[in-house]
Amino acid sequence: MKEKDKISFxxxxxxxxxxxxxxxxxxxxxxxxxxxxxxxxxxxxxxxCGSDKKVTLIVSLKAYLNKHTVAVLYLTGIxxxxxxxxxxxxxxxxxxxxxxSLASNQIRNNQMIPLINDTIxxxxxxxxxxxxxxxxxxxxxxxxxxxxxxxLDNDVEADSFYNDL
Amino acid sequence: xxxxxxxxxILDLISREETRNYGFNLxxxxxxxPIYMTVRRIVIIHEDADDIVQxxxxxxxxxxxxxxxxxxxxxxxxxxxxNESLSFLKNKKLQCLLTFNSLKKKLSESLTDDNFFSGDEAxxxxxxxxxxxxxxxxxxxxxxxxxxxxxxxxxEITGTxxxxxxxxxxxxxxxxxxxxxxx
Numbered sequence: 001m002k003e004k005d006k007i008s009f010x011x012x013x014x015x016x017x018x019x020x021x022x023x024x025x026x027x028x029x030x031x032x033x034x035x036x037x038x039x040x041x042x043x044x045x046x047x048x049c050g051s052d053k054k055v056t057l058i059v060s061l062k063a064y065l066n067k068h069t070v071a072v073l074y075l076t077g078i079x080x081x082x083x084x085x086x087x088x089x090x091x092x093x094x095x096x097x098x099x100x101s102l103a104s105n106q107i108r109n110n111q112m113i114p115l116i117n118d119t120i121x122x123x124x125x126x127x128x129x130x131x132x133x134x135x136x137x138x139x140x141x142x143x144x145x146x147x148x149x150x151x152l153d154n155d156v157e158a159d160s161f162y163n164d165l
Numbered sequence: 166x167x168x169x170x171x172x173x174x175i176l177d178l179i180s181r182e183e184t185r186n187y188g189f190n191l192x193x194x195x196x197x198x199p200i201y202m203t204v205r206r207i208v209i210i211h212e213d214a215d216d217i218v219q220x221x222x223x224x225x226x227x228x229x230x231x232x233x234x235x236x237x238x239x240x241x242x243x244x245x246x247x248n249e250s251l252s253f254l255k256n257k258k259l260q261c262l263l264t265f266n267s268l269k270k271k272l273s274e275s276l277t278d279d280n281f282f283s284g285d286e287a288x289x290x291x292x293x294x295x296x297x298x299x300x301x302x303x304x305x306x307x308x309x310x311x312x313x314x315x316x317x318x319x320x321e322i323t324g325t326x327x328x329x330x331x332x333x334x335x336x337x338x339x340x341x342x343x344x345x346x347x348x
Contacts, residue, residue, distance in 0.1 A: 030288045030292070041215075045193050046190055
C-alpha cells in the first residue's frame with residue numbers, strides 16, 4: 001500500500017462510524033438451538049471427560065517425557081561433541097609429535113657431524129642440513145647413538161674421545 | 166445463577182482433586198452458551214457446532230493444569246474455541262477437496278436447509294454477506310459486532326495487533342455493505 005493510500009485509509013478508519021447495520025440484526029439470534037441441548041451438553045462432556053481420565057494421564061506423561069527427552073538429547077549431543085573434539089585435538093597433537101621428534105633428531109645428527117664416520121658424503125654438505133636428507137647420514141656401527149649423546153652430554157673434548165678408541 | 170460464581174472460585178474448585186469434577190461442571194454450565202453461539206456463527210450448522218463445542222470443553226479439561234492466570238479463563242476457552250473452529254473449517258475443505266468458494270457456497274445454502282435457522286430474508290442475506298469474508302476476518306467481525314468485544318480482548322484471543330484488527334473490521338464492513346447493495 002502506498003504512503004498516500006495508507007494515510008487516507010487511516011483517516012477513514014477514524015472518521016467512519018463503527019457499524020452502519022440495523023440493530024435488529026445484532027439483537028436477534030437466527031440460530032435455533034434444540035430443546036434441552038445445553039443440559040444434555042454438560043452431561044455429554046462430563047461423561048467423555050470421565051472416560052478420557054486415563055488418556056489425560058498418558059498425555060501428561062507423554063508431554064513430560066517429550067519435554068525432558070529433548071533436554072536429554074541436547075545434553076547428550078553436547079557431551080558427544082565435547083568428547084569428539086577432545087579426540088580430534090588429541091589426534092592432531094599425536095600426529096605432530098613424530099615431526100617434532102624428527103626435527104630434534106635432525107638437530108642432534110647435525111651436532112654429531114664431527115664424530116661421524118668417513119662414510120658420510122662430505123662433498124655434499126648441504127645434504128646434512130636439508131630436511132629429508134638424514135638417510136644419507138650413516139653412523140659407525142661400533143659407536144651407538146646413545147654413546148654419542150652421552151658424550152655430548154658429558155661435554156668431553158673430542159681429543160679424549162679419540163684417545164679412548 | 167451461574168453468573169454469580171466467579172472464575173476464581175471455579176478454578177479453586179478445579180484445583181482440588183475432590184472437587185475437580187464439580188468445579189469443571191460449573192465451568193461448562195457457565196460458558197456453554199456463549200461458546201456454542203461463537204462456534205455456531207462460525208460453522209453455521211448445529212451438528213458441527215455441537216461436535217466442536219464438545220471437543221473444546223474436553224480440551225479444556227485435559228489442559229486445565231496448563232492454564233496460567235495471566236489471562237481470564239473465558240479468554241482462554243474462547244481462544245481454544247476459535248482455533249478449533251478454524252481447524253474444523255480447514256479440515257472440512259481438505260476432506261471434501263472443496264475450494265474456498267465452494268465451501269462458503271455450501272454453508273450459504275445450508276442457511277436455507279438448516280432446520281435450526283429461523284432468520285428472515287434480511288438475516289439470511291446478512292449471513293450470506295458474512296460468509297463472503299475470509300474465515301479469520303469473519304471471526305473478528307463476529308466478535309466485534311455481535312459480541313461487542315473490545316479490540317484489546319480480541320487482540321488477546323487472536324494474537325493480532327489492535328491496529329490490524331481495526332483495519333480488518335473496517336474492510337469487513339465495507340465488503341458486507343458492498344454485497345448487500347449488489348444483492
